[in-house]
Amino acid sequence: MALLVTSGQDSFVPMPPPAKRPSSEIPFASAVPIPAAAEEQVSDRLLSMLALPPCHDYEPHPSTDATMHHALDDVTLDILKQQGFSLGLANSLSVVKQNFAKRIFIIDNSGSMQRNDGHRMVDNKHRGTVKIVPCSRWEEVRESINYHIRMTGLVKAPTSFRLLNHPGATVGTQLFGVAELNCSPERIAEDVEQGLYIMGRTQPAGCTPLTDHMQTIFNEVREAAPMLRANGQRISVTICTDGLPSDPYGRGGPEHNRAFVDSLRQLEDLPVWIVIRLCTDEDEVVDFYNNLDGQLEVSIEVLDDLLGEAQEVHQVNPWLNYGLPLHRLRELGFHDRVLDMLDERALTLTELLDFCGLLFGRDKMDGVPDPSADWAGFRNAVDQIVRTESLHWVSEESPCCLPNYCLFYNSP
Numbered sequence: 283m284a285l286l287v288t289s290g291q292d293s294f295v296p297m298p299p300p301a302k303r304p305s306s307e308i309p310f311a312s313a314v315p316i317p318a319a320a321e322e323q324v325s326d327r328l329l330s331m332l333a334l335p336p337c338h339d340y341e342p343h344p345s346t347d348a349t350m351h352h353a354l355d356d357v358t359l360d361i362l363k364q365q366g367f368s369l370g371l372a373n374s375l376s377v378v379k380q381n382f383a384k385r386i387f388i389i390d391n392s393g394s395m396q397r398n399d400g401h402r403m404v405d406n407k408h409r410g411t412v413k414i415v416p417c418s419r420w421e422e423v424r425e426s427i428n429y430h431i432r433m434t435g436l437v438k439a440p441t442s443f444r445l446l447n448h449p450g451a452t453v454g455t456q457l458f459g460v461a462e463l464n465c466s467p468e469r470i471a472e473d474v475e476q477g478l479y480i481m482g483r484t485q486p487a488g489c490t491p492l493t494d495h496m497q498t499i500f501n502e503v504r505e506a507a508p509m510l511r512a513n514g515q516r517i518s519v520t521i522c523t524d525g526l527p528s529d530p531y532g533r534g535g536p537e538h539n540r541a542f543v544d545s546l547r548q549l550e551d552l553p554v555w556i557v558i559r560l561c562t563d564e565d566e567v568v569d570f571y572n573n574l575d576g577q578l579e580v581s582i583e584v585l586d587d588l589l590g591e592a593q594e595v596h597q598v599n600p601w602l603n604y605g606l607p608l609h610r611l612r613e614l615g616f617h618d619r620v621l622d623m624l625d626e627r628a629l630t631l632t633e634l635l636d637f638c639g640l641l642f643g644r645d646k647m648d649g650v651p652d653p654s655a656d657w658a659g660f661r662n663a664v665d666q667i668v669r670t671e672s673l674h675w676v677s678e679e680s681p682c683c684l685p686n687y688c689l690f691y692n693s694p
Contacts, residue, residue, distance in 0.1 A: 366672055367607045370643035375437050378616050383515040385441040385615055388495050390523035395420040395486035419524050419561045420486045431477040434460045435470045447488035454480035489532035490525045496545035503552045516553040518615030524561040549580045556582040559613055594625035642667050
């Protein structure tokens, strides 16, 4: 039987069987606005914009330790903890910032994004819960992008955002960025404000000219490749889309699909990591993007929304409460080989140990027994670590409050 660690007196409770559909009412940890501290790293204005809505939250791993120049300051760590991040996941933002010189988001604002088969989370302050409600695909994506605008501003991570179609002269620019030119708190606050303004006023319209944008990104990455390689860095590209590629006039089909695949193939020898964040459950679209991995040598990851990913993870690793912080990190480009396995098969004991190091931080895992040699000792030690973490609401399956990313199996 799969079991979960909780913060109550009974350390383990049975995991309920997988639900066919996610619950329509899913409470989880609320964000709390953080008052400006005396430290100067984060301005009052930026802090006010980083009071993230409660429906949005975001690894050093054995191979990467986020303690050097890119380590987060105490003010930033406090904000992330208030957002429900474990220390390991909060420090993973340092890894993202260090390993990727730049992040690029391609945002599909085509007309099909108006379809109402997305999901968003509405805070019910009276009951202390949130409710999953239907919305347009655009509203779902806008929530995610607004979060990343704020987050990259918080950690001063240079990031570019590209709308597929121009939003209109009265709305703003098609391209905007955060922390690209100047990392002063005042300039970053302006970047965040501008990005949120454009996203708030943009209305989906037009087609899906993904190939043209990928060609532009190819030219940018190719030009930066010598310096990226010299520094051991890459550029992450996150494509948020709900449709198949088209040309600028809306024409699509097999020829345009092949052209898009070829535009990705150009990146195979370049230092780049690609994330496809799907905003649809349409079989034709999902199959097209899921099959890209078998056609290309470029590093690529395909992500569903939070509920879809949580369902897939639960099928093979039901001990894990797949929460928003981990999902947002993956959208941002964070990658680790153990994450590839989460929705594919049960983790091995060695992978389980690695994942806990990523999740809780290596310092907290220091001295924890190897589960291959001492399962009971490992489980008890992790139980104690989990008790120190903040609570997260299960993202699907059962409407109960559980600690951050709960464990474990009753036996190995």
